[in-house]
Amino acid sequence: MSKVLILAEHNGDAINQSTAKVLAAAKQLNPEAIDVMLFTGDASLAGQIAGHEGVNQVFCVTCGDNHDQLAASIAPTLADKGKGYTHVWGPSTTFGKDVMPRVAALLGVNQVSDIMEIIDANTFKRPIYAGNAIITVKTTAPQIVATVRTASYSADKTSGGSAQIEESALSTAAEHTSFVRLSTGDSDRPDLQTADKVISGGRGVGSEENFEIVYQLADKIGAATGASRAAVDAGYVPNDMQVGQTGKIIAPDLYMCFGISGAIQHLTGIKDAGTIVAINKDGDAPIFEVADVGLVGDLFKIIPEMMEKL
Amino acid sequence: MKILVAIKRVVDYNVRVQVKPDGSGVATDGVKMSINPFDEIAIEEALRIKEQGQADEVVVVTIGSNDSQQQLRTAMAMGADRAILVEADQAVQPLQAAQVLLKVIEAEQPGLVITGKQAIDDDNNQTPQMLATLWNRPQATFASKIEFVGDNQINVTREVDAGLETIQVALPAVVSTDLRLNEPRFVKLPDIMKAKRKPLDVQAMADLLPNATGEAIEVLQHEAPQPRQKGIMVETVDELIDILKDKGLVS
Numbered sequence: 338m339s340k341v342l343i344l345a346e347h348n349g350d351a352i353n354q355s356t357a358k359v360l361a362a363a364k365q366l367n368p369e370a371i372d373v374m375l376f377t378g379d380a381s382l383a384g385q386i387a388g389h390e391g392v393n394q395v396f397c398v399t400c401g402d403n404h405d406q407l408a409a410s411i412a413p414t415l416a417d418k419g420k421g422y423t424h425v426w427g428p429s430t431t432f433g434k435d436v437m438p439r440v441a442a443l444l445g446v447n448q449v450s451d452i453m454e455i456i457d458a459n460t461f462k463r464p465i466y467a468g469n470a471i472i473t474v475k476t477t478a479p480q481i482v483a484t485v486r487t488a489s490y491s492a493d494k495t496s497g498g499s500a501q502i503e504e505s506a507l508s509t510a511a512e513h514t515s516f517v518r519l520s521t522g523d524s525d526r527p528d529l530q531t532a533d534k535v536i537s538g539g540r541g542v543g544s545e546e547n548f549e550i551v552y553q554l555a556d557k558i559g560a561a562t563g564a565s566r567a568a569v570d571a572g573y574v575p576n577d578m579q580v581g582q583t584g585k586i587i588a589p590d591l592y593m594c595f596g597i598s599g600a601i602q603h604l605t606g607i608k609d610a611g612t613i614v615a616i617n618k619d620g621d622a623p624i625f626e627v628a629d630v631g632l633v634g635d636l637f638k639i640i641p642e643m644m645e646k647l
Numbered sequence: 648m649k650i651l652v653a654i655k656r657v658v659d660y661n662v663r664v665q666v667k668p669d670g671s672g673v674a675t676d677g678v679k680m681s682i683n684p685f686d687e688i689a690i691e692e693a694l695r696i697k698e699q700g701q702a703d704e705v706v707v708v709t710i711g712s713n714d715s716q717q718q719l720r721t722a723m724a725m726g727a728d729r730a731i732l733v734e735a736d737q738a739v740q741p742l743q744a745a746q747v748l749l750k751v752i753e754a755e756q757p758g759l760v761i762t763g764k765q766a767i768d769d770d771n772n773q774t775p776q777m778l779a780t781l782w783n784r785p786q787a788t789f790a791s792k793i794e795f796v797g798d799n800q801i802n803v804t805r806e807v808d809a810g811l812e813t814i815q816v817a818l819p820a821v822v823s824t825d826l827r828l829n830e831p832r833f834v835k836l837p838d839i840m841k842a843k844r845k846p847l848d849v850q851a852m853a854d855l856l857p858n859a860t861g862e863a864i865e866v867l868q869h870e871a872p873q874p875r876q877k878g879i880m881v882e883t884v885d886e887l888i889d890i891l892k893d894k895g896l897v898s
């Protein structure tokens with residue numbers, strides 16, 4: 338029987354929804370037990386995990402000086418605990434991608450990256466080549482260390498659980514690595530990774546100033562905002578808005594994009610969206626091959642018209 | 648200081664990869680091969696650090712088939728001083744790649760290792776982190792900026808989901824690159840000629856690492872992704888809004 342240990346993720350104030358997504362995936366293994374390990378400066382966050390049904394124990398490891406964000410500091414503790422489990426899983430977010438391969442190396446196993454489907458306790462599907470191919474992989478390693486592709490799972494929303502919380506202090510803080518700062522593009526808009534609706538813009542938007550109309554439309558319908566790599570590279574928007582192979586992989590109910598051509602690296606980030614709407618002035622743009630609804634036209638005419646009619 | 652850059656030969660990012668009908672893999676015959684784009688950024692960064700006087704030698708290494716010599720030559724045409732090919736007749740998985748690279752590190756004693764955050768074929772995003780772990784040194788993944796801050800320390804700005812995180816790590820360390828770290832230079836013809844004369848050392852993986860540990864993950868099958876259903880084109884904003892309202896996506 339399987340025993341799963343999950344690495345929890347948080348943003349300082351709340352547990353990140355990626356944790357509930359990994360939990361949803363773990364439950365598909367029908368395991369004997371699921372435990373969660375949380376590294377945090379604020380032990381009160383553990384309660385947010387303990388309430389999920391099906392979680393047995395939360396190991397809450399308190400950390401000073403932001404060591405909870407540093408892979409080199411937390412991986413040894415997670416790997417050591419992981420020896421008692423068949424599966425050690427984390428989210429395929431930048432946090433999980435940073436930490437989990439260190440855990441795998443400490444346990445002497447290769448990692449299964451970006452699980453998108455579980456066949457059985459040892460067999461999984463995952464994307465390669467930016468999602469152009471899907472492979473089925475099998476491993477019989479004593480610990481299956483993996484990251485879970487969060488866009489493939491809906492967050493576990495159960496409540497009423499009463500996992501035990503065991504607190505300890507981090508004893509493996511790295512001396513060679515320290516946290517300096519985090520700058521976030523603070524916005525009041527919904528979080529791109531969890532939003533039901535996303536409006537995004539690409540190089541076609543043309544400038545930072547022009548992006549204002551994209552934001553206005555997003556605010557009008559309560560959407561989060563995203564962008565293509567070209568828009569980020571050109572400095573129109575901050576990096577945390579990038580959607581795609583090397584940005585965020587998202588699965589909103591509605592993804593509406595303006596002035597994005599639809600490069601494969603962008604499409605891999607939106608494959609799981611419910612409805613894709615594309616607006617582009619070039620009728621041959623590849624984005625129209627995947628869009629559920631396409632409209633050929635100038636975004637600078639179409640956005641104002643939508644603002645007026647919505 | 649010496650910088651070691653680990654690179655991989657992959658199918659060029661412009662190629663639309665196709666799964667073979669029998670599911671045994673993806674079609675690579677006659678397909679354009681290139682340096683993994685993230686690794687190209689790693690080479691560029693190493694060269695810039697050398698040009699700023701913070702390093703005196705840039706060594707590129709790859710693990711792969713003999714054909715990978717092409718990519719090493721390109722790296723030397725960009726400006727790397729010499730190259731090492733660890734010849735392997737089969738694809739290696741991240742943990743084994745990290746074990747091989749550790750052997751190279753032991754021989755070369757670099758002060759900094761830079762490599763792409765992921766290879767765009769397997770999209771694993773594991774090798775740099777595993778290498779840092781086996782080497783018992785810090786890692787700074789997904790770098791968009793590297794700054795030397797004196798006394799063997801670097802500040803690395805990392806592209807993370809929440810924005811930009813800066814961490815400080817002591818050297819030697821492993822840095823993995825993200826796309827916005829730099830824009831790689833174009834290779835000029837005379838440099839290609841010059842690169843032919845630069846040293847390229849070939850070693851057999853079996854000699855360098857006779858006892859790789861950790862089982863490989865078995866690949867059972869390749870398949871094409873589920874295509875999305877064909878959508879519709881509308882002519883006007885009104886039609887578009889009607890559809891969105893019908894689906895309950897806007898009110």
Ligand SMILES: Cc1cc2nc3c(=O)[nH]c(=O)nc-3n(C[C@H](O)[C@H](O)[C@H](O)COP(=O)(O)OP(=O)(O)OC[C@H]3O[C@@H](n4cnc5c(N)ncnc54)[C@H](O)[C@@H]3O)c2cc1C
Binds near residue numbers: 542582601637685
């Ligand atoms: C290793 C690697 C990883 C990558 N990762 C990502 C990633 O994660 N995410 C990502 O997005 N890209 C990624 N890319 C880049 C990707 O290949 C494309 O270059 C990028 O997505 C293009 O962005 P774009 O569609 O905004 O720009 P373009 O391709 O330049 O398209 C702009 C579009 O805007 C349209 N347009 C122009 N003006 C108007 C107007 N007035 N009204 C309506 N339409 C207009 C044009 O017709 C055109 O189709 C990656 C590339 C590589 C090599």
